[in-house]
Amino acid sequence: MVKWMKLTQNQHLGFFAPGLLLIALQELPYAVMPFLSLSANPLMAMQDKSPLLNAIEKALGISCILTLLFLVRGDAKPVSLHSKKEKGLFGTAMLALALYYVGWIFYWNGRQSLVLILGLLVAMPPIYYTLLGLWRKNSAAAVLGGLFLLAHLANVWYNFVG
Numbered sequence: 001m002v003k004w005m006k007l008t009q010n011q012h013l014g015f016f017a018p019g020l021l022l023i024a025l026q027e028l029p030y031a032v033m034p035f036l037s038l039s040a041n042p043l044m045a046m047q048d049k050s051p052l053l054n055a056i057e058k059a060l061g062i063s064c065i066l067t068l069l070f071l072v073r074g075d076a077k078p079v080s081l082h083s084k085k086e087k088g089l090f091g092t093a094m095l096a097l098a099l100y101y102v103g104w105i106f107y108w109n110g111r112q113s114l115v116l117i118l119g120l121l122v123a124m125p126p127i128y129y130t131l132l133g134l135w136r137k138n139s140a141a142a143v144l145g146g147l148f149l150l151a152h153l154a155n156v157w158y159n160f161v162g
Contacts (some may be wrong), residue, residue, distance in 0.1 A: 001078045001115060007071075010054035014072040018079055022132060023065055026125050043121065046159050057155040060148040061151040064129045066116055067141040076136065086135060093131035114160055122156045123149060 004013040010143035033044075048054040081087050103120025107111075133141030 001076060001138055003072060003074070006074070011072045012072050013070060016069055016072050016076075016136070017079075019132075020070045024159040025066070026100070026128060029101070032104075034106075036108055038108065040111065040112060042160075043107070043117065046156070048155070049159050049162060050155065053151065053155045053158060057148070057151040060144055061126075062089050062150050064126070064133075064144040064148050065140055067138060068129060068132055068136070069142055071138055071140055073137050089131055089135035093135060095113055096124045096131060100128065117160075118153060118156060120153050126152050 001014060001016055001018075003012040005013040007013055067120075081090055099120055103116060103124065106116055107121060126145050129148065130142050130145030132146050133139070133143075
């Protein structure tokens with residue numbers, strides 16, 4: 001982990017290198033999808049109905065990822081799983097990622113209900129990022145992850161139902 005510049009008492013502009021792997025793990029299903037021949041793909045065919053809601057969702061998602069990667073605590077270790085709290089938060093983040101993968105397996109096998117899409121494919125990435133922010137004691141990333149969850153759910157819901 002690199003710390004470039006002190007921003008506050010215990011926050012630095014820096015780089016959390018393991019964060020690249022953690023983000024890549026969330027993006028992995030999108031790398032797999034081009035190799036699958038799906039009879040239906042409602043997520044990729046979805047048209048955005050609200051440019052404003054779409055812009056808010058994208059801005060929050062990008063901001064969440066950037067704060068996870070570039071905002072680091074002064075006392076942070078590259079990977080810390082020493083306390084029960086750290087183990088619990090990291091383990092819960094990995095559970096959210098696993099549920100996300102399960103959702104994609106169902107989706108790729110033709111089970112593409114709105115409940116599955118919203119519950120596992122839309123909600124899990126922001127929950128995963130929120131939990132990673134909490135694990136890293138990065139409150140900005142955790143708050144942005146929570147806001148991203150609301151915007152992501154609202155945007156996809158509106159695109160499908162609204």
